[in-house]
Amino acid sequence: MSTPRAAVILAAGKSTRMKSTRSKVLHHVGGRSMLEWVAQLARSAGAEKIVCVVGEENADVRAAAEALGLEIAVQEPQLGTAHAVSSAKKALKGFKGNLAILYADTPFVTKRTLNRVYKSLENGTDVTVLGFEPENPGAYGRLITHKGELTAIVEAREASPEELAVGLCNSGVVAASVKNMFWALDRVDNNNLKGEYYLTDIVQILRSKGKKAKAIIADTEEVMGVNSRVDLAIAEMAFQVRMRQAMLSKGVTLRDPDTVYFSHDTSIAQDAEIGANVVFGPGVKIAKHAVIHPFCHLEGTKIGEGAQIGPFARLRPGTDMGAGSKAGNFVETKKAKIGKGSKINHLSYIGDAKIGVGANVGAGTITCNYDGYFKHQTQIGDGAFIGSNSSLVAPVKIGKGAYLGSGGVITKDVPSGALAVARAQQSNKAGWAKRYNAAQKKRKAKK
Secondary structure (H helix, E strand, C coil): CCCCEEEEEECCCCCHHHCCCCCHHHCEECCEEHHHHHHHHHHHCCEEEEEEEECCCCHHHHHHHHHCCCEEEECCCCCCHHHHHHCCCCCCCCCCCEEEEEECCCCCCCHHHHHHHHHHHHCCCCEEEEEECCCCCCCCCEEEEECCEEEEEECHHHCCHHHHCCCCEEEEEEEEEHHHHHHHHCCCCCCCCCCCCCCCHHHHHHHCCCCCEEEEECCHHHHCCCCCHHHHHHHHHHHHHHHHHHHHHCCCEECCHHHCECCCCCEECCCCEECCCCEECCCCEECCCCEECCCCEECCEEECCCCEECCCCEECCCEEECCCCEEEECCEEEEEEECCCCEEEECCEEEEEEECCCCEECCCCEEECECCCCECCEEECCCCEECCCCEEECCEEECCCCEECCCCEECCCECCCCEECCCCCCCCCCCHHHHHHHHHHHHHHCC
16 A cells, blocks of 8 residues: 655745735636645645645635635744745644645646655655756756755755756755654754745755655646746646647647637547637536637537537536537527527527527527526427527426517417417508608708
């Protein structure tokens, strides 16, 4: 049996560079918060205990972490990364296993990489640090190695010229057994230029007791940290590039890849086709051979095999488009189940509705689903024909094969096979327009 795994997520920062009323780790990349990315990473790597370290001031982070099922530790005052991890000591009391320290503003570390960190400990290393090799090491701390062992971590501002020439940098992610971690943390001091307690000092402390240290190298993109709006935009771009490449490699057609935007859980089957300027919010699943035409926005939606969407369609959460169905230009749906082969071709709003198989919804149709207090459902049977410019006042049921005349306001159920006409009877007044125009012209001439 493998050694039990735990994780501490550091999220106590004050987020000043983000310039936001919301803590930075709650800002979204790919449709979910950075905190959620990291929590999911820890879970995916098998961490059975996850502690989120928060500050007293960022109550929003605490609430979000609790909603994600994380345990909470509070760091106050904030005296450095070693002090932050020490804040989680009580929450980890009695846990016997390996502990990885993660950062809530570093959302792209992969499951594979984190597994390598844990495996390093399971294979006999006492402390493992995740490193990377950026093009410009700049102000990053350096990982000093010798014959495959990590011998020291040096902050850039305290490094010698020889140490600054090293290209292997510290990501901040570090792991050790819980026992070794907190033993070393109890011995960290703040005798440095910033007067803070550095987590990186545990490497030297543990090595001084004969413990073995090692560096694991990750791709630079994985350890990208987000501190500002600029960083957030760069992270989003990196995520989108990765998703576009993944979709193309699995056989999805993207007509203009740079204009298509995905969420973290977007699922698109092989041979689906996505037009330009399409945005996928969270919760979208698209079956094979479906076509999403340009300028569509989809969220919380299932698209069946061979369905056609758009252009200029907005599909909101709860939409389920059956195989071969269609939601055409300027159609909006919400909490609507559209049966196989049914068509809503253009200029319609269908909300809180259930449409059967092979129905046709004419242009300008709306389901009047809200009475100012509650939402109500509209049901349209198989093969029904809804005339253009119809208003269906829910709750209402249109039977199988029923026809609705154009322009009707339907407030009562329509039986299967019936024709419903719900509009005022037309009357023609001969000569009225001629008389009206003459009178209006005469009136205008007097002014």
